[in-house]
Amino acid sequence: MGLFPTYLQHEIHFVDGTGAVLVDESGKEYLDFASGIGVVNLGHRHPRIEQALITQAQGIWHTSNLFASSLQQEVANLLCKMSGLGAVFFANSGAEANEAAIKFARRWAKMVKIIQEPEIITFQRSFHGRTLATLTATGQDKVKDGFSPLPAGFRILPYGDIQAVKQATGATTAAVLLELVQGEGGVRPADPAFVQALAAWCREKNILLMIDEVQTGMGRTGHWFAYQKYGIEPDVVTLAKGLGNGFPVGAMLAKAAWKEVLGPGSHGTTFGGGRLAMAVARAVLEELSQPSMMAEIRDKGTWLRQLLEKELRGLTSVQEIRGEGLMLGIELNTSAGPVVKSLLEQGLVTLVAGENVLRLLPPLVVTHGQIVRAVSLIKEVVQEWEWTAPVPAD
Ligand SMILES: Cc1ncc(COP(=O)(O)O)c(C=O)c1O
Structure with missing residues (x-):
């Protein structure tokens, strides 16, 4: 038992x-000095966030994603305003947000680049989650132990090596997924020169630049999102952890131009974007938007x-x-x-x-x-x- x-x-x-x-x-x-594992970013029992949850808990909790929710729309709009991106899919965790990004990249590659078997580049020592796709994307063998067969379509390269990325890029390359500060891998910030070169390469080769901000996002690095410090414009960003300050919520953000990639019925989750999570996320985002x-x-x-x-x-x-x-x-x-x-x-x-x-x-x-x-x-x-x-x- x-x-x-x-x-x-x-x-x-x-x-x-x-x-x-x-x-x-x-x-x-x-x-x-742990905040869960980088989750309770605004501290325990934050009055505004606690109140937001209590207030919502006294109303209806769940109506499914089959019905529109102005609260969900409001949180999506706040995230778009803060990130400069234009489309949001809500999930319940970091792994699910990354899973959504991987699915998005594959569909995008099929629709836009006409690649039948798209490949995603990730990096050694990275961590992207524990679902089968995200653990395959993760650049650490220990999380894969005993879980084969693993899904195809990932290529793991040395972190910071732009030549390796260039050499590995081929006709089937759809996306690059990386953390700008590797968290689980040992708190390793990416070299800005590498990040700039990678962003330029992705643009040149029409490859999606996808940033996993599950740990670095929501103010953790002193910016709403770590990519804002690096001065790059990602195509996709994933979030979780600090977005709910302890209430489970995740999100995958992408450029508005690619909104149609995840059309009706293409992806979904029962609990993603639920009212309790959205009420908390709205309070978190409002708090993080304080000027100083x-x-x-x-x-x-x-x-x-x-x-x-x-x-x-x-x-x-x-x-x-x-x-x-x-x-x-x-x-x-x-x-x-x-x-x-x-x-x-x-x-x-x-x-x-x-x-x-x-x-x-x-x-x-x-x-x-x-x-x-x-x-x-x-x-x-x-x-x-x-x-x-x-x-x-x-
Ligand atoms: C960078 C990164 N991506 C994804 C994840 C997975 O998030 P979750 O545990 O919410 O599935 C984590 C968790 O530590 C993480 O640090």
Whole structure:
């Protein structure tokens, strides 16, 4: 009886929280520098978002996608305004948003480029989800283990290698799908020169440029969407995580010109775009649209990074500190799991990315005081752990 053991869970039972603070059943407080896994971007129990859900919960919950919803339309319009894209499909998760993007790319390729067996290029160390198509698109073998036969039509290339993309491009190439900061793969920001060259190549060869913003989106990097910093114009963008601040919702956005690619009956989902999710997403988008919000996130991100660099300087186990905005990774010279565990004991919630990267994804509403406290705990634990852990010889 019980759950599949798919998740290795910490035996901590959180029962409450506000902003960047979580409280367990014994009343112990934790600083949350994980936000779920980059989900609760506006913090726990955000009053406006909580109220939006309560208000909607007192009305009707579900009428299916067979009936129009002005709320759904409103959220779609907000997303279009913020992204510059023109068509939205609502899903329930990041994997489903990417699944929609993959299906969109295949249909687009058949309709526009007359390719019968379209291929999508993705990158090593990427993560795009756990459905069969999205795990096939993912550039990490561990998520595929035991799940063959996998769908055809994906080509995985080294991240950042434009020559590899050029060489791999052929008559059947339909799209490129990438994260601009690889999250699960170890908090690895893409080289801007690579991204610019890739965008130019996609334009030249009429290949769809599809950006997976499931983790980087909704303000995480100090921009509504990470691609806005890179100055590119994607054809497709996928979202989830922060869009619902913890309420399940995903979205696939595409250029208005390609709206007809997903015509009536071509794709669908029972729960996508449901009223509870839309009420929450509207509140999230309105909150993220506050004039100074993105600048504040960028400032806090820069500050957190500088403080980490200053405080962790000289620690031999720290290899590199990298990331964008409030999506930061500290690469260690060994496994990050034990560090995350020690930090939890000290009351700081963090994450592992890849094998050896300590990942920090605090809520975007984190305060300066909380940043100072978190950095001091990280320094303490990494230092302590450095003395006990064997450091490989040069
Ligand atoms: C970049 C990226 N894409 C897709 C996903 C999958 O999202 P979900 O777990 O909501 O299916 C994730 C989840 O971590 C992600 O980080």
